[in-house]
Amino acid sequence: MKSEQKIEKNASTEEKIKEAARVVFTRKGYAATRTRDIAEESGYNLALINYYFRSKEKLFDIIMVEHLHLFMQSIAGIVNDRSTTLFEKLEIIVAHYIDMLIANPGLPLFILNEINADPDKLISKVGIGEMAHGELYIITQWKEMAAANNAQLVNPLHIFMNLISLTIFPFVACLLIRNRTGISEENFNALMLERKKLIPMWVKTIIMSSMQQT
Amino acid sequence: MKSEQKIEKNASTEEKIKEAARVVFTRKGYAATRTRDIAEESGYNLALINYYFRSKEKLFDIIMVEHLHLFMQSIAGIVNDRSTTLFEKLEIIVAHYIDMLIANPGLPLFILNEINADPDKLISKVGIGEMAHGELYIITQWKEMAAANNAQLVNPLHIFMNLISLTIFPFVACLLIRNRTGISEENFNALMLERKKLIPMWVKTIIMSSMQQT
DNA sequence: AAGATAATTAATCAAACGATTAAAAATAAT
DNA sequence: ATTATTTTTAATCGTTTGATTAATTATCTT
Numbered sequence: 001m002k003s004e005q006k007i008e009k010n011a012s013t014e015e016k017i018k019e020a021a022r023v024v025f026t027r028k029g030y031a032a033t034r035t036r037d038i039a040e041e042s043g044y045n046l047a048l049i050n051y052y053f054r055s056k057e058k059l060f061d062i063i064m065v066e067h068l069h070l071f072m073q074s075i076a077g078i079v080n081d082r083s084t085t086l087f088e089k090l091e092i093i094v095a096h097y098i099d100m101l102i103a104n105p106g107l108p109l110f111i112l113n114e115i116n117a118d119p120d121k122l123i124s125k126v127g128i129g130e131m132a133h134g135e136l137y138i139i140t141q142w143k144e145m146a147a148a149n150n151a152q153l154v155n156p157l158h159i160f161m162n163l164i165s166l167t168i169f170p171f172v173a174c175l176l177i178r179n180r181t182g183i184s185e186e187n188f189n190a191l192m193l194e195r196k197k198l199i200p201m202w203v204k205t206i207i208m209s210s211m212q213q214t
Numbered sequence: 215m216k217s218e219q220k221i222e223k224n225a226s227t228e229e230k231i232k233e234a235a236r237v238v239f240t241r242k243g244y245a246a247t248r249t250r251d252i253a254e255e256s257g258y259n260l261a262l263i264n265y266y267f268r269s270k271e272k273l274f275d276i277i278m279v280e281h282l283h284l285f286m287q288s289i290a291g292i293v294n295d296r297s298t299t300l301f302e303k304l305e306i307i308v309a310h311y312i313d314m315l316i317a318n319p320g321l322p323l324f325i326l327n328e329i330n331a332d333p334d335k336l337i338s339k340v341g342i343g344e345m346a347h348g349e350l351y352i353i354t355q356w357k358e359m360a361a362a363n364n365a366q367l368v369n370p371l372h373i374f375m376n377l378i379s380l381t382i383f384p385f386v387a388c389l390l391i392r393n394r395t396g397i398s399e400e401n402f403n404a405l406m407l408e409r410k411k412l413i414p415m416w417v418k419t420i421i422m423s424s425m426q427q428t
Numbered sequence: 429a430a431g432a433t434a435a436t437t438a439a440t441c442a443a444a445c446g447a448t449t450a451a452a453a454a455t456a457a458t
Numbered sequence: 459a460t461t462a463t464t465t466t467t468a469a470t471c472g473t474t475t476g477a478t479t480a481a482t483t484a485t486c487t488t
Contacts, residue, residue, distance in 0.1 A: 013466090027330075028245075028331065029327070029331070030246075031242075031243065031246035032246075032331060034444080034446085035445075035446060035447085036444090036445080044467090045466060045468080046467090047447085047449090047466075047468085048465080048466065049446095049447095050447060050448075051465080051466080055446075056445095056446065056447090109326060109327065109330055112323060112387055112390065113243070113323065115389055115390055115393075116241075116320070116323055117242065117243070117246060119393070155405070155408070157395060157405060158408070158409070158412065161405075164387070165379040165380050165382075165383035166375075168379075168383065168387075169375070169379035169382065170375050170379060172383070173378070173382075175329055175330055176326065176329055177375065179329075179333070179336075183371075191369070191371065194372070198368070202420050205419055205420060206416050206419060206420075209415075227435080227436090248474085248475065248476085249475075249476060250475080250476090258436075259436060259437050260437090260476090260477090261436075261477085261478080261479090262435080262436065262437085263476095263477095264478075268477095270476065270477090
């Protein structure tokens with residue numbers, strides 16, 4: 001019979017290995033990561049990785065699911081919130097993502113890269129498709145706004161792409177930008193924090209300008 | 215003595231291998247690519263790859279340099295062009311990049327990923343630092359505009375990041391976007407072509423709004 | 429045509445890698 | 459304390475991988 005202590009001990013080293021895997025996988029990607037790297041990073045023997053997780057791929061899948069969850073997390077709640085306006089939602093989403101990305105700068109490039117490496121895997125193994133069952137409330141709000149201005153707004157897909165592009169891409173290109181401009185990590189993060197206020201403003205401006213035009 | 219024919223023949227198969235390497239490296243990245251994949255893609259024997267290029271890494275470096283060159287190409291000319299206005303430059307840059315990215319959709323993710331895999335390599339082996347020796351003319355134009363409106367514009371780095379984010383990111387997240395929205399490759403490309411006109415407009419709007427505010 | 433050089437391949441090597449095994453160390457159960 | 463169970467390690471196995479070698483085929487020179 002398993003005691004509490006035993007379980008906690010296992011969970012501890014198992015968690016350490018998972019944390020090490022998270023670090024190495026995120027930095028180097030699946031293919032470039034050797035199980036020996038994870039062992040070294042965790043401080044444990046190589047064989048322990050296969051003792052707790054059956055294989056490199058199984059361990060990777062766990063990390064991947066956690067990362068995807070972190071990425072999609074709470075967004076469903078925000079975009080379906082009945083108590084916030086459309087523009088308030090933009091502010092909340094951007095602020096939420098920038099905070100998360102400052103804490104996990106390597107996340108988006110990791111995810112995007114692995115999606116390209118095996119596009120079907122995420123569709124089959126990881127169900128990222130159940131974000132919304134009905135129509136998202138934010139979509140309803142968008143349509144209402146479009147109707148109120150009886151104008152055909154620009155394709156909402158453009159607005160969506162703009163939002164995630166402005167928010168996420170600087171982190172994807174972080175090293176490139178910092179290398180080109182020579183700014184430090186602190187200054188870069190300060191710039192990103194500035195964008196928490198700027199991006200919703202910009203996106204709002206873009207939406208407004210597309211309405212005035214028609 | 216080498217004849218014309220011999221050189222052409224070599225260049226032909228050498229080019230075929232390079233093209234195969236370009237395809238496989240761009241799709242799978244350096245670590246996930248096996249020299250046998252390149253051999254299979256090219257239709258030649260494995261040993262030929264090391265016959266023409268000395269190693270996998272040497273071949274990769276060649277592809278990488280070509281990709282970086284394609285990416286930086288002609289931008290130096292555009293941003294230093296004395297005959298175009300600042301906003302005309304925006305239009306030209308965006309149009310140039312979107313055309314290039316539709317032709318090479320995998321390029322940005324490949325470059326960004328390999329930069330993260332080995333940040334020092336690009337600084338040491340590949341000299342992407344010699345784009346401008348003096349101050350870029352586009353910077354001068356920016357300062358002139360700021361002075362003319364005697365307003366402290368938003369940090370130009372933000373504008374620069376916005377420009378490349380809006381332009382490049384949709385291609386980086388192409389598979390993710392297409393999977394989430396279900397649109398076809400043709401429709402996606404059509405959207406991107408729309409953005410050739412939209413992005414400069416949006417960026418211009420963002421710049422203008424930042425001036426009016428102060 | 430004959431010989432020399434270059435291009436291409438099959439076979440193979442050594443190192444790296446993911447995974448397994450068997451033994452040792454640590455912890456729990458009696 | 460002794461046994462049983464779990465955790466951790468060292469050693470190793472079988473494959474894969476980048477690279478080389480030696481032999482074969484094709485091409486060029488004369």
